[in-house]
Amino acid sequence: MTFQLRVLLVLAPILLPLRSSISQESAPTTTPLHRIVPQTPAELRELFRYTATRLPIVSAHRGGAGPGYPENCIATFEHTLAETFSMLEIDPRMTRDGHVVLHHDATLDRTTTGTGKLADKTLAELKQLRLKDSEGNVTDYQIPTLDEALRWAKGKTILVLDQKDVPLETRVGKISQHKAEAYAMMIVGSFKDVVACHRLNRDIMMEVMIPSHAKVQAFDALGVPWQNVIAFLGHVPPTDPSLYEAVHQKGASTMIGTSRNLDRVFHRRVRDAPDSLRRDYQMILGRGADVIETDLPREIGRLLYAPLSKSPLGHRLLRVE
Template sequence: MTLEFRVLLVLAPILLPLRSGISQDAAPATTPLHRIAPQSPAELRELFRYTGTPLPIVSAHRGGAGPGYPENCIATFEHTLTQTFSILEIDPRMTKDGHVVLHHDATLERTTTGSGRLADKTLAELKQLRLKDSEGNVTEFQIPTLDEVLRWAKGKTVLVLDQKDVPLETRVGKISEHGAEAYAMMIVGNFKDVAACHRINGDIMMEVMIPSRAKVEAFDGIGVPWQNVIAFLGHVPPTDESLYEAVHKKGASTMIGTSRNLDRQFHWRVRDEADSLRRDYQAILGRGADVIETDLPRDVGRLLYGPPLTSPQGRRGLRIE
């Protein structure tokens, strides 16, 4: 498939009149959600199997914080899903008393009303704190536990659990305990851990860093099916564009991150350069990326895929309701 045809197929019909002040207000309780709801591990694998057809999904880095909405917060997750189809990248960490909560930083100051190391606090102490939004304003929201988020996510979206300080076995155990293999994936940092995860629970999908053709070949040797992974190729598009084709030939989809580049330009370009900004995001998909991981899922999802957006035909498990 040529670059030009892929871009046209995925995005050419969409021209959204953007402006710099896209509303971040909380939606009414009756607002439909863009649900990603595979019913089994097999359906989750099928969702991310490469087919060459558009996959109108973004990945929300830390859930997609914004004004009024903190990162790694259930209210933020819900708000993201009112705007776009999005899987949610989240950050589990261990408390002093052995619970798993969601929080990106090792320390509390930037995103909460607390201070010090999260690992030195009990769950009860952490629940006394309040989360700050993307602008540093204190909100009413608390740090959620991973258990709370796994219960919330079923039927709504797919979670992608980063590692931070939580052992691989603990993350696998939480997914297994909740029977969440159909809607929770893991970011796994090295091939040894990929093989270990698959050995413990072969139904768990993983997001795996595969930044080169050499890594594609090396992955073939670890005994884990390609259908169990989505390949994260990097935070910038790879210079070797044949890498996309190499992964696609294995039947897996690819992901590129924009939080360190295009996302940082978004708000100053969207008013006067909306068309060229859209083309820059489209170009990432046109090269062969299937999913963009972004700090701005609501903005980027709407830029690329709507509104209005209807439930995609032929994509089992995606619906708006």
């Protein structure tokens, strides 16, 4: 069975009944989680090695915020995994006293009860604040540290660490300290940093922007194994299937983003034009995308994975428990 046909079979029955019910969702601690469970760096590389029968994977942008659930918050991570298999993209930042916490913006105003620059605050000061959800409502949740997130993630999912203001060496050091190479990756912004990261720890996988055939060739010249990367092809999904194929020929998976395009019209279109929306997501997968980074991991996860826990399409590194 071709991958495209398999995707059509997986997606066809899912989107029609799909509706926006995020405000009614909850994730009590007793809820089984949709776990992605590589135990070694080699198993993580295996998960993202391109094969003709690979499974599409969702990556939750900032963890998958929603009503009642803030960005970059461990309770939100649990809420996402209660509904779907998902990697979690997170945003490390440095405090004034040298700790690493999770927070997207350089300032505190939008997503916390605090004000001003995060980098001007100590960890103790930040822990006095409370996080706001996606609608700006104050919750009981605190800003987590990267250490807390790494301890939580083991045996549950894969964290994808963005850079923000945290030096590459610090992020590598945190992953190494926690022996988290099997379940934590890094977004690396330049080919120079790709080489530096691989030199510091050869077991760390990276998400690397490779948006053109020229960049595929340039990465090839670095000497860093393709098995150590997922190629991010762009926030606007490329329409040229040959770019996806060029990465696949190297044995690597591709990632695209829908947070700046399809996600923004999802709820309207799922109501008004569900067939059209389904075709657009199918088209992205059909071109060759393997990982979809999205602000709507639960909705897109249901679209991709709803039958998976009861289907032979399941992967040994994905389980519900």
